[in-house]
Amino acid sequence: MSLFHLGLIINPLAGLGGPAALKGSDGVAAEALALGATPRAAERTRIALECLRPVASRLQFLTFAGPMGADLLAELGYAHRVVGSAGDGPTCAEHTRQAVQLLQEAGCALILFAGGDGTARDVCSAAREDQPVLGIPAGVKIHSGVYAISPRAAGEMARRLVEGGLVRLASGEVRDIDEAALREGKVSARWYGELCVPVEGEFMQHVKQAGMESEELVLVDLADWLQESWEDGVRYVFGPGSTLHGLAANLGLETTLLGVDVIENGVVIARDVTEAQLFELVDRQPTRLLVTAIGGQGHIIGRGNQQISPRVLRAIGLEHLRVVATKRKLATLEGRPLLVDSGDPALDESFPDALRVWAGYKEELLYPLGWGGQNT
Incomplete structure (x- = not known):
């Protein structure tokens, strides 16, 4: 042969x-x-x-x-x-x-x-x-x-x-x-x-697409909801991207557009952190993680946010992860699932089959999730 x-x-x-x-x-x-x-x-x-x-x-x-x-x-x-x-x-x-x-x-x-x-x-x-x-x-x-x-x-x-x-x-x-x-x-x-x-559709990444609409009004609504639900003594990790940057701006917070920032009690306590810095801030601390999806692709972990590493995800707990995305952004996926690619296949496999997505004021959607080891 x-x-x-x-x-x-x-x-x-x-x-x-x-x-x-x-x-x-x-x-x-x-x-x-x-x-x-x-x-x-x-x-x-x-x-x-x-x-x-x-x-x-x-x-x-x-x-x-x-x-x-x-x-x-x-x-x-x-x-x-x-x-x-x-x-x-x-x-x-x-x-x-x-x-x-x-x-x-x-x-x-x-x-x-x-x-x-x-x-x-x-x-x-x-x-x-x-x-x-x-x-x-x-x-x-x-x-x-x-x-x-x-x-x-x-x-x-x-x-x-x-x-x-x-x-x-x-x-x-x-x-x-x-x-x-x-x-x-x-x-x-x-x-x-x-x-x-x-x-092959289930294996290949789609080209990243820019936003198709202004998210201004949706982000105002989301900011109101988040402000009402802040938990004292809990650290909030904001991932990169215009969605979360805009959300923070509506809360009166100055975050980095393309970095990872940490907020506690309504104050930014760390900006543009490295993976090591982030792990120190979340290890054995009550934490919530907010990420967004890349329009057209669907990745929420493993694209541009490698500071949110497998050990960081384990320290925070997958149950404390929330995706923030408008319905218009989700529509660009054309029915494809959200994707995770942390670099740790065992961790990726432990994600739930669907994630809760914050899409508006007190509006949560359940959206399917896939990872690279599945035929998504």
Whole structure:
């Protein structure tokens, strides 16, 4: 039986800026490491590769040396061939582009790559129009439609392909935002091109969509409701996004648009916290967590809010999580479920099948929830 050749590229620096509250990792990897962030891309890739165990005997991976793929494949025992190396220094965008060129020249049926929108841009700049690729989400911001909804979904998609299942191919948009502007609270997204990706609705992420309406009146109503229900001595964690930022503004609170903030007794006690700072603030403290859904995608955990890590979620308790989203925002999901991708599959699986969503003044909706290990 001939071997199925899969390419693998890991951006070892992807996702470092999330737990450190840096709104991305482009150009700030050293700063993130100094703040105590730990590389996570390899662990996200490990989750995807574990799904390929049943077809391991039929696979040969082609990859780059060291942390860009070979180290993890050797650890997991997968047959692989190294086609290039980034050398002894830190990896960079040029290494990703070189890897794409070498892998497609070697005839990879599919190139798996782990990273965020910056990595997708690098892949897009080097990949041929007809080269199938598939992203394993490992970055802080993931607006592009070339990523699976979770690492496990990426692995399941690749396994389906190896097993001979029918997998449609289509064009996926590559989008990225200016991280320097993002750190100043400005969101400026650009289209950078398209990649050939396998498409199955339950596995692939949709392109992030901007809001379709002014939420001003709804946020006023929600602020009134929340103000009536504040609990003394309880800490409220506000996740990132314009919905929660607007909600806080209607409460007279100054929060960060794209950061995570903590409020107690009607006062902001910590702004734009890191994952470590957030854990200290919520550990063994009565806490409520408010997050919103990304319009068009549905992610509530694991996209742009990596400060809300698995240990933070466990410390707060899933029963104390509330989603804040207007009915118009939920309508952009077109019936698809909300999604969680915390990086901890066991935790993701422990979420309930549906979540309570605050949609207006004393108006709660029950909305279905999915995670990357399910056929959603």
